Amino acid sequence: MADSTAENHTTDEHTPLTAEVSADVAPAVEEFMAEAAQQNADAKEAVDDAGPGDTPGPYISFDHVYKSFGDFVVLHDVSFFVNAGETLCILGRSGVGKSVSLQMLMGFLKPDKGRVLVAGEDITTFNEKKLQEIRRKVTMVFQNGALFDSITVGENVAFPLRERGDLAEDQIFQVVKGLLEMVGVAGMENLLPSDLSTGMKRSVAIARALASQPEAVLYDEPTTMVDPLMAQLLGDLIKRLKQQLHLTSIVVTHDMRFAKKLADRVVFLHEGTARFFGTMEEMEESQDPILQEFLALDSLVLPDQDVPPATSGMTPESGIRAIP
Numbered sequence: 040m041a042d043s044t045a046e047n048h049t050t051d052e053h054t055p056l057t058a059e060v061s062a063d064v065a066p067a068v069e070e071f072m073a074e075a076a077q078q079n080a081d082a083k084e085a086v087d088d089a090g091p092g093d094t095p096g097p098y099i100s101f102d103h104v105y106k107s108f109g110d111f112v113v114l115h116d117v118s119f120f121v122n123a124g125e126t127l128c129i130l131g132r133s134g135v136g137k138s139v140s141l142q143m144l145m146g147f148l149k150p151d152k153g154r155v156l157v158a159g160e161d162i163t164t165f166n167e168k169k170l171q172e173i174r175r176k177v178t179m180v181f182q183n184g185a186l187f188d189s190i191t192v193g194e195n196v197a198f199p200l201r202e203r204g205d206l207a208e209d210q211i212f213q214v215v216k217g218l219l220e221m222v223g224v225a226g227m228e229n230l231l232p233s234d235l236s237t238g239m240k241r242s243v244a245i246a247r248a249l250a251s252q253p254e255a256v257l258y259d260e261p262t263t264m265v266d267p268l269m270a271q272l273l274g275d276l277i278k279r280l281k282q283q284l285h286l287t288s289i290v291v292t293h294d295m296r297f298a299k300k301l302a303d304r305v306v307f308l309h310e311g312t313a314r315f316f317g318t319m320e321e322m323e324e325s326q327d328p329i330l331q332e333f334l335a336l337d338s339l340v341l342p343d344q345d346v347p348p349a350t351s352g353m354t355p356e357s358g359i360r361a362i363p
């Protein structure tokens with residue numbers, strides 16, 4: 040395992056994803072990551088070609104989307120997009136349709152009206168078979184991790200690797216070990232999900248998502264119910280995945296610090312509409328009283344506390360973890 044002293048944990052987006060991966064499995068993980076990065080670069084080119092004229096097509100977009108449950112209107116004429124390799128944060132108070140939006144992007148829910156485009160394709164009328172193809176490209180990290188409870192952490196992460204059918208068992212073992220080290224939960228292969236804290240489960244869920252080499256990852260409230268240090272670590276990881284794997288990400292969050300750190304753009308949902316769509320700087324400069332109120336309330340809820348830098352790897356014994 041790489042040295043994990045405090046001075047070696049710079050945790051910026053340029054720290055190699057494999058910096059904490061043991062020397063014995065690093066080559067396998069590096070090869071796996073290089074494959075993923077190349078695939079994502081190809082995906083970006085594919086959507087770049089899809090736009091009209093010289094305009095690149097977005098990787099994901101909501102195009103005038105409407106959604107109601109009975110008489111209850113959740114989304115009313117909502118539009119936004121995410122370019123390939125970029126990160127969008129979906130912000131808004133409870134119950135405004137953030138999770139409903141993610142479920143539509145995964146094809147679990149259909150819009151009543153409007154179009155949903157994923158991987159540059161209009162998935163609005165896709166049948167289940169075609170949606171499964173899309174779900175190979177776009178994967179979701181659920182709040183609770185959505186791990187299989189009856190199998191070990193290692194088996195959970197190995198699952199998508201086995202599905203590929205082209206990897207030998209020793210390659211699977213190495214990639215699983217390396218991915219767990221990469222997301223800061225080294226040595227937890229043999230534990231059951233029920234042995235893990237919420238933050239650890241989320242890290243394992245990210246490792247499992249990465250094992251499927253997605254082009255995009257959708258995160259539902261990644262910092263809910265985790266402490267500020269864990270939130271910082273997850274944020275660093277998502278940023279490095281963007282920087283080094285060119286992953287496209289959508290992050291649903293209430294956490295403005297997190298959004299500030301990650302977002303190329305934000306969409307703010309309010310009373311069924313996309314009240315704001317643009318950069319975080321533009322949102323902060325907005326004179327819209329609803330946005331100003333949201334930002335003011337957030338600064339009350341989240342005082343500007345300094346989070347100490349990560350200093351050590353999390354071990355099953357300590358229950359404390361850090362990523363590079």
Ligand SMILES: Nc1ncnc2c1ncn2[C@@H]1O[C@H](COP(=O)(O)OP(=O)(O)OP(=O)(O)O)[C@@H](O)[C@H]1O
Nearest residue numbers: 108113131132133134135136137138139140291293
């Ligand atoms: N399948 C469903 N059937 C009926 N109503 C639903 C369904 N899914 C979501 N809703 C309702 O749609 C609204 C938006 O839900 P959603 O989960 O997207 O909110 P959210 O913005 O993610 O909130 P939170 O931040 O609290 O998670 C809620 O009022 C919810 O009860």
